[in-house]
Amino acid sequence: MAGFSFSTSAVDGKARTGTISTPRGDIRTPAFMPVGTAATVKAMLPGSVRDTGADILLGNTYHLMLRPTAERIDRLGGLHEFMNWDRPILTDSGGFQVMSLASLRKLTEKGVTFKSHIDGSKHEITPERSMEIQRLLGSDIVMCFDECPALPADRQRIAESMELSMRWAARSKEAFGERPGHALFGIQQGGLEEDLRAQSADALRDIGFDGYAVGGLAVGEGQEAMFDCLDYAPEQLPQDKPRYLMGVGKPDDIVGAVARGIDMMDCVLPSRSGRTGQVFTRYGVLNIKNARHQDDPRPLDENCGCPACRSYSRAYLHHVFRSQEIISSMLLTWHNLHYYQDLMAGMREAISGQRFDAWQKAFHDGRARGDLDPL
Numbered sequence: 001m002a003g004f005s006f007s008t009s010a011v012d013g014k015a016r017t018g019t020i021s022t023p024r025g026d027i028r029t030p031a032f033m034p035v036g037t038a039a040t041v042k043a044m045l046p047g048s049v050r051d052t053g054a055d056i057l058l059g060n061t062y063h064l065m066l067r068p069t070a071e072r073i074d075r076l077g078g079l080h081e082f083m084n085w086d087r088p089i090l091t092d093s094g095g096f097q098v099m100s101l102a103s104l105r106k107l108t109e110k111g112v113t114f115k116s117h118i119d120g121s122k123h124e125i126t127p128e129r130s131m132e133i134q135r136l137l138g139s140d141i142v143m144c145f146d147e148c149p150a151l152p153a154d155r156q157r158i159a160e161s162m163e164l165s166m167r168w169a170a171r172s173k174e175a176f177g178e179r180p181g182h183a184l185f186g187i188q189q190g191g192l193e194e195d196l197r198a199q200s201a202d203a204l205r206d207i208g209f210d211g212y213a214v215g216g217l218a219v220g221e222g223q224e225a226m227f228d229c230l231d232y233a234p235e236q237l238p239q240d241k242p243r244y245l246m247g248v249g250k251p252d253d254i255v256g257a258v259a260r261g262i263d264m265m266d267c268v269l270p271s272r273s274g275r276t277g278q279v280f281t282r283y284g285v286l287n288i289k290n291a292r293h294q295d296d297p298r299p300l301d302e303n304c305g306c307p308a309c310r311s312y313s314r315a316y317l318h319h320v321f322r323s324q325e326i327i328s329s330m331l332l333t334w335h336n337l338h339y340y341q342d343l344m345a346g347m348r349e350a351i352s353g354q355r356f357d358a359w360q361k362a363f364h365d366g367r368a369r370g371d372l373d374p375l
Contacts, residue, residue: 004140004183004210006242006263012356014234014261017348020211020242022140023181024080024088027055029242030258030347032340033090033266038063039073039083042271043329044337046085052306052334053341056088056141058266061133062097065123066116070136078138090266091139093130093172093187095146096247107147109164127171135179143213144172146187151221158191165189165215166203173207183210185244188237191216192229201236212237213244214262218253227256234261251280251343255363258347259356270340274333277321281339282366288332293318306338307331 006029008018020027034041034049037060041049049057059079064070073082079089098105098112105114111126125133130145146165149157169186176184186209190196204212214233217226226248234243244264245257254265270280277289281301286293288300296314308317308331320328350359 003181006211006240010352010354012351012354013259015258015347015351015356016261016263017351018263020088020263022088022183024086024140025055027088027264028344028348029263030254030344031055031264032254032344033058033264034271034337034340035060035266035268036083036085036089037268038067039079041333041337043275043326043333044271046083048334049085049337050087052337053345054087054337056090057085059083059089059091059137059139060097061091061094061130061137061143062101062125064091064137065094065125065133066118066121070133074136074138078136080138088140089138090141090185091134091137091143092246093143093145094125094133095130096148098125099148099150109167111145111168112147127168128175131172131175139182141183141185141211142176143185144169144176144187144209146189146215148189148216148219149191150219151191151216151225153191155191155193155196158189158193159196162189162191162196162200166200169204169209170207173209185209185211185213185242187213187215187246188233189216192221192225194229194232197229197233198236201233205238209241211242211244211264213246215246217245218247218249218267223253223256226253227260230257230260230262251340252364252367254340254343255347255360259360270336271333274331274336275329277328277332278336279332280336282363284367288314288317288321288328290318300335301339304335304338304342306335308335 005021008016010017018029033056034054036057076082098114101117113124127145134142145168147161149161186204188200190200242263245262248265249267279286293314299309301309350356
């Protein structure tokens with residue numbers, strides 16, 4: 001079986017473009033991963049997600065271990081076959097969801113015990129159990145188990161959490177073992193503290209991973225603080241491995257992250273926003289529920305090639321959203337995911353052509369000119 005590898009084809013400033021090669025196909029970077037929390041990108045067929053330009057999806061360890069269970073998915077052929085997606089899948093470790101969703105959480109050196117947000121049943125995730133779940137799912141890129149405190153938090157709390165996460169990273173690496181064709185990513189922690197981030201990066205490098213994530217951001221710190229951290233955090237990580245910013249974000253978050261050296265991102269925002277009537281365009285965010293669209297024959301974006309823009313008017317999309325028709329979620333989600341993948345393709349092309357600064361300026365100028373609805 002072919003292995004996992006990463007190569008950079010062009011660099012422009014700190015921004016870079018390249019390819020992550022896996023046995024299930026190549027991932028063009030910078031890459032945006034649509035989120036398939038429960039083995040589905042909500043309101044989308046797998047083929048439709050692929051048609052937007054997505055090379056890889058993200059699945060969620062916490063949700064899938066609770067329902068339908070990793071063991072059941074394994075018996076049914078693994079996550080790829082279960083959800084009818086034959087391209088790469090990255091699964092997160094479950095750590096963030098345990099922090100944000102589970103109740104009665106108890107944290108120890110061993111791992112985390114918690115009660116399910118679904119039915120109150122008791123569960124435990126350790127680094128070893130997280131690796132087992134992700135092996136049963138059959139994910140191509142596995143994330144090590146970490147602890148992710150919400151920000152703001154005091155320095156001692158951040159330091160203790162980071163050090164625990166590094167011990168868990170070593171246990172994750174040991175439990176992962178040798179799995180040709182599959183990759184294990186380490187997760188840098190340290191909050192907004194540059195020296196703690198450096199300590200975390202050094203520990204991860206000593207353990208050795210196939211890729212490295214910048215974790216512990218997009219948890220309440222705000223964009224300015226996140227960008228301040230990204231001014232140094234990616235450069236603390238190995239330059240010859242992919243760098244993944246977890247849980248980000250809005251289009252301008254993504255552009256700013258790529259400008260600072262990030263290769264991969266994921267976020268529920270484009271699909272969640274599609275279900276709530278928020279539409280991403282090159283001129284900013286449009287709220288299709290607003291009455292101004294009820295007689296508008298124009299598409300969402302005349303330059304977009306997605307089915308919503310090719311075949312339907314703003315007036316129709318306003319109508320089906322107001323009527324709570326399922327097609328509204330389908331079309332608006334498709335458009336948003338298409339927009340995100342167009343954004344990534346535009347950045348890859350600009351970096352390859354050494355035009356990224358000009359591309360960024362045009363991106364921000366377009367949004368500044370937009371006469372759209374406020375969020």
